[in-house]
Amino acid sequence: MQSNPLPPGDDAPVTPRAGDTPRGRVPRAEREQQMLDAAVLVFSRRGFHHANMDEIAELSGVSKPMVYAYLGTKEELFIACLRRESARLVSGLTSAADPTLPPDRQLWQGFKGFFEFVGAHRDGWSVLYRQARTQQPFSVVVAAMRETVVEVITDRLDAALRLEGRQVKPDDLTAMALTLVGASESLADWLADHPDEDPGRTATRLMNAVWLGADQLMHGVTWRPPS
Amino acid sequence: MQSNPLPPGDDAPVTPRAGDTPRGRVPRAEREQQMLDAAVLVFSRRGFHHANMDEIAELSGVSKPMVYAYLGTKEELFIACLRRESARLVSGLTSAADPTLPPDRQLWQGFKGFFEFVGAHRDGWSVLYRQARTQQPFSVVVAAMRETVVEVITDRLDAALRLEGRQVKPDDLTAMALTLVGASESLADWLADHPDEDPGRTATRLMNAVWLGADQLMHGVTWRPPS
Amino acid sequence: MQSNPLPPGDDAPVTPRAGDTPRGRVPRAEREQQMLDAAVLVFSRRGFHHANMDEIAELSGVSKPMVYAYLGTKEELFIACLRRESARLVSGLTSAADPTLPPDRQLWQGFKGFFEFVGAHRDGWSVLYRQARTQQPFSVVVAAMRETVVEVITDRLDAALRLEGRQVKPDDLTAMALTLVGASESLADWLADHPDEDPGRTATRLMNAVWLGADQLMHGVTWRPPS
Amino acid sequence: MQSNPLPPGDDAPVTPRAGDTPRGRVPRAEREQQMLDAAVLVFSRRGFHHANMDEIAELSGVSKPMVYAYLGTKEELFIACLRRESARLVSGLTSAADPTLPPDRQLWQGFKGFFEFVGAHRDGWSVLYRQARTQQPFSVVVAAMRETVVEVITDRLDAALRLEGRQVKPDDLTAMALTLVGASESLADWLADHPDEDPGRTATRLMNAVWLGADQLMHGVTWRPPS
DNA sequence: CATGAATGAGGTTTCATTCAT
DNA sequence: TATGAATGAAACCTCATTCAT
Structure with missing residues (x-):
């Protein structure tokens, strides 16, 4: 009666929504929001443990060290x-x-x-x-x-x-x-x-x-x- | 208002209850129950991902391979x-x-x-x-x-x-x-x-x-x- | 031009041929032949390393220790x-x-x-x-x-x-x-x-x-x- | 008439050739070649199954995760x-x-x-x-x-x-x-x-x-x- | 600011092999 | 003779995290 979604099969790469992954110089506040967006998406699709930082970073359009610099550990x-x-x-x-x-x-x-x-x-x-x-x-x-x-x-x-x-x-x-x-x-x-x-x-x-x-x-x- | 238990700090070893961890030859059916008991205890204390098979096996009084042999994957x-x-x-x-x-x-x-x-x-x-x-x-x-x-x-x-x-x-x-x-x-x-x-x-x-x-x-x- | 068989998908259990896996008391020489038959079959299907002794024993109709007793290590x-x-x-x-x-x-x-x-x-x-x-x-x-x-x-x-x-x-x-x-x-x-x-x-x-x-x-x- | 090499007894560590095992930062393309060199050497000496990733990694001058990151599974x-x-x-x-x-x-x-x-x-x-x-x-x-x-x-x-x-x-x-x-x-x-x-x-x-x-x-x- | 390169640590899983009945 | 029960050891693989550029 109440089942779990994960609509795109567990292995499907999480694809960015329209307007995502912009590149280039972006002010910090905005970057952080992008990261949070990406993180929410990935965490929700994969679950905390199956989510991995690489995917989040990639979806944010930045490299992993940036994520760590801005928002800390996983x-x-x-x-x-x-x-x-x-x-x-x-x-x-x-x-x-x-x-x-x-x-x-x-x-x-x-x-x-x-x-x-x-x-x-x-x-x-x-x-x-x-x-x-x-x-x-x-x-x-x-x-x-x-x-x-x-x-x-x-x-x-x-x-x-x-x-x-x-x-x-x-x-x-x-x-x-x-x-x-x-x-x-x-x-x-x-x-x-x-x-x-x-x-x-x-x-x-x-x-x-x-x-x-x-x-x-x-x-x-x-x-x-x-x- | 609703917090998670894990009463014995996250790292405390899960100690067997009285009468547990019997050693030696035990018929399969009984061992399976012991394993399930141990597993429930450990899973409940640690959560699925933080639980590790070693602890479950040890608490069951057997080695890991027995757990795999009897009850399969984690x-x-x-x-x-x-x-x-x-x-x-x-x-x-x-x-x-x-x-x-x-x-x-x-x-x-x-x-x-x-x-x-x-x-x-x-x-x-x-x-x-x-x-x-x-x-x-x-x-x-x-x-x-x-x-x-x-x-x-x-x-x-x-x-x-x-x-x-x-x-x-x-x-x-x-x-x-x-x-x-x-x-x-x-x-x-x-x-x-x-x-x-x-x-x-x-x-x-x-x-x-x-x-x-x-x-x-x-x-x-x-x-x-x-x- | 020359491809490898493994006709029954790599995971298919190796099924005994007709007349196999007889049970009960069997003279040693005969048992050994049964074991060898089983072993050849399994080794050929799985390859030496992927073959496992459990399957060979089961296919021979005896328990693993018998295989070891009769024909030694893998x-x-x-x-x-x-x-x-x-x-x-x-x-x-x-x-x-x-x-x-x-x-x-x-x-x-x-x-x-x-x-x-x-x-x-x-x-x-x-x-x-x-x-x-x-x-x-x-x-x-x-x-x-x-x-x-x-x-x-x-x-x-x-x-x-x-x-x-x-x-x-x-x-x-x-x-x-x-x-x-x-x-x-x-x-x-x-x-x-x-x-x-x-x-x-x-x-x-x-x-x-x-x-x-x-x-x-x-x-x-x-x-x-x-x- | 046709025997298998494995010249350095099965257990001898595979020693790098002259000029091998450079350390430090190396661009990806080059590292990949080093890895392949190491892998070919180890696979050839040990055979696929007896080869282990640790040795390949070590011979490449990197740690295992790099091998996995660059070239995937064994x-x-x-x-x-x-x-x-x-x-x-x-x-x-x-x-x-x-x-x-x-x-x-x-x-x-x-x-x-x-x-x-x-x-x-x-x-x-x-x-x-x-x-x-x-x-x-x-x-x-x-x-x-x-x-x-x-x-x-x-x-x-x-x-x-x-x-x-x-x-x-x-x-x-x-x-x-x-x-x-x-x-x-x-x-x-x-x-x-x-x-x-x-x-x-x-x-x-x-x-x-x-x-x-x-x-x-x-x-x-x-x-x-x-x- | 930004990143490619790199790793320590740890976990699941599998198997050949042997007791003890 | 025959076996169910049991294990030590080891291998693959993954990931969060950090340098050095």
């Missing part, structure tokens, strides 16, 4: 990729939801922003994040980003609840946020593997799956295990 | 681990839920069985599954297992609905199952990283997060995106 | 194969030519016998001999056999010449014999690679290519390089 | 050697024979050129070619070279015949060429093993063995098998 390079993609994701996500809207619409807009990001940056998500989540020493970076996201959600939920004069135990709030994030990730993986799916529809699906319950939960209804 | 070994753990998980899961119970209790028992399994086989889950999900060529094996699980859940939900005389569109059913699985995985990751957490509590949390909504959904209430 | 086993095939070849060859016939018919019958042997024992020839010729430490065994053959030919030629009252310098005789042997080998290789070719025709071809000249040579006509 | 390296030697051989051979001479002198010059090449590149011939002939996947390269040579010979023979107004069936022509090549190879092996032999003498021997017959054959005289 690990540091991967983390640089991760940071850039994380920043993009978080900013995209937080800017999506308008704090003045009612909670369900906030949530929905957040989801939508998130899925749109994932849809647009499949490489960035699909592998950087997926890999980073499970492989040391990158998991800490991902964990930090997750933390940020969970906090944002918690705050928004909390704010929404206060507006309604209600309050929920912090633990339950966190648990809810965790579930939201987890479900989002899961559906994001699924989205990353299904290019034809529309991010908005995915967001709606997720809302249906979690909002109704969240709504009740926020209004005090709970489910209890059978004694 | 990749094949990993897949063998994956299969064993998958089989255990699926069987544990399906046997947990009694089909004659009402849907919520079925679901809860399923969750509980699942989380109990994860709690008891943290190594098996925490890394085998996590890694396998993102790394070719293992993802197909995981996908197959997931498929099985999703089907089981879908069937159970469907059966429960029919008993109530209701019916839900297959797509929505699948989406719901997917979300349940995704959320479960997410919480399982969290559980695997929090040894003190009680599986039952985790199951309850998940129920609270998803059941109320699912219940409404099953009764025809839906959430619609704002036009 | 090298010794190969030499045993070589000796058996050599003996067969030499005996087949010497018994073919009737010393009372005129020299051309002797030669032709010798060639025919030789090519018939090669045609019937393609495995034995095609690889054992070909490999052994170039790979230490087997070349000495082959050299010995060659020596025998060259001697036989020289003697026959000499005898034939004496009958006609002629005599040729030993050096020229040897050179001629060498050429005959060399050409035979070359055509044998070719024959081993062309299953449809008739040994008799090959022998005739070789006669045409070498006899006319040899005949003249034996009657005193020689070619001289331009000064 | 197999690819061997093929590179084979190609270089083949090209040298073929060019030496075709340039040797002047097409305006009478056929016997052309042939003789061709043989002489060939044997002189073999005498001068004993390593190149003695093992690369001998081994390659019998071992997959190199035999195809050798086959290609052989093909070229056989074609050249056939053409030359054909042209010579036309000049004399004669014509010979293509099959017989090919068979003759094949025999010439086979006999040449056989004597080349012998020459490679006898450092004191003069290439010219070897060529003359071969002429004596094959030309007289060929000449007759070309004039319509044939030998027929007894019914």
Whole structure:
């Protein structure tokens, strides 16, 4: 149901997209972006360990020593990729939801922003994040980003609840946020593997799956295990 | 919020548990189990790529060639681990839920069985599954297992609905199952990283997060995106 | 023009021929022949280095230690194969030519016998001999056999010449014999690679290519390089 | 009668010739030639399988990874050697024979050129070619070279015949060429093993063995098998 | 700034060969 | 006699990383 892409067979050389591999003198900042682009592409296609610096350098249009000079070791390079993609994701996500809207619409807009990001940056998500989540020493970076996201959600939920004069135990709030994030990730993986799916529809699906319950939960209804 | 274990610093040798590393002639079937135990342990601690066959062999109490003779390549070994753990998980899961119970209790028992399994086989889950999900060529094996699980859940939900005389569109059913699985995985990751957490509590949390909504959904209430 | 066989793709398991791999108690002499059969087959298919003892043992219908007990190390086993095939070849060859016939018919019958042997024992020839010729430490065994053959030919030629009252310098005789042997080998290789070719025709071809000249040579006509 | 060289006992390290093993920065083209020189030497002394990359690298004056970077796999390296030697051989051979001479002198010059090449590149011939002939996947390269040579010979023979107004069936022509090549190879092996032999003498021997017959054959005289 | 040349280190895999039953 | 279990040794190959130009 959820399979891994690597669309061009594992051995196909990663070909640059249109407009890539420009040569000649290029200012440092721009070069770095090119390198990061190349790195994200290669890391996403090959995975961290199967990616090799030669390919990244070649795809960047520079020689290996340049990559090392600009972005450090392979690990540091991967983390640089991760940071850039994380920043993009978080900013995209937080800017999506308008704090003045009612909670369900906030949530929905957040989801939508998130899925749109994932849809647009499949490489960035699909592998950087997926890999980073499970492989040391990158998991800490991902964990930090997750933390940020969970906090944002918690705050928004909390704010929404206060507006309604209600309050929920912090633990339950966190648990809810965790579930939201987890479900989002899961559906994001699924989205990353299904290019034809529309991010908005995915967001709606997720809302249906979690909002109704969240709504009740926020209004005090709970489910209890059978004694 | 969700960090990677590797509790014994990355370089600490993986020490055998009590009763391990028996020496001498051992019948094949038994040796294979020992090897799988060792492999699961090492793969979980080090990750697939950082794991090395020497350590696995040593922990199995044999020399490398035996491992190759019995279980093949490193990749094949990993897949063998994956299969064993998958089989255990699926069987544990399906046997947990009694089909004659009402849907919520079925679901809860399923969750509980699942989380109990994860709690008891943290190594098996925490890394085998996590890694396998993102790394070719293992993802197909995981996908197959997931498929099985999703089907089981879908069937159970469907059966429960029919008993109530209701019916839900297959797509929505699948989406719901997917979300349940995704959320479960997410919480399982969290559980695997929090040894003190009680599986039952985790199951309850998940129920609270998803059941109320699912219940409404099953009764025809839906959430619609704002036009 | 002359390509290498290995008809069943390099990886195809060598399947036993009909009547092979009998089990149970078998007298030693017979077991050894089975082992040699298996070894010749495997060595010929895989080449000495790619052949592995497991396959030979399995194809012999016994376990590896038996092979070692009966026929020694891999090298010794190969030499045993070589000796058996050599003996067969030499005996087949010497018994073919009737010393009372005129020299051309002797030669032709010798060639025919030789090519018939090669045609019937393609495995034995095609690889054992070909490999052994170039790979230490087997070349000495082959050299010995060659020596025998060259001697036989020289003697026959000499005898034939004496009958006609002629005599040729030993050096020229040897050179001629060498050429005959060399050409035979070359055509044998070719024959081993062309299953449809008739040994008799090959022998005739070789006669045409070498006899006319040899005949003249034996009657005193020689070619001289331009000064 | 024909034994294998390996003059420095099988274990003696292959010592560089005078002027070898230069160190430091060397342009790629040059390094590649050094590597090929080393490889030819080692392959010829040890045989393909007993050769090990470490020794080749060391003899080239670089570390193993350079060899892999420049010339690829052990197999690819061997093929590179084979190609270089083949090209040298073929060019030496075709340039040797002047097409305006009478056929016997052309042939003789061709043989002489060939044997002189073999005498001068004993390593190149003695093992690369001998081994390659019998071992997959190199035999195809050798086959290609052989093909070229056989074609050249056939053409030359054909042209010579036309000049004399004669014509010979293509099959017989090919068979003759094949025999010439086979006999040449056989004597080349012998020459490679006898450092004191003069290439010219070897060529003359071969002429004596094959030309007289060929000449007759070309004039319509044939030998027929007894019914 | 930029790079071609170069390497140390380490990992997977294979096999001939031998115990111990 | 016969074998399943076991291993030491060694080979190929890859890669991140750094000089020297």
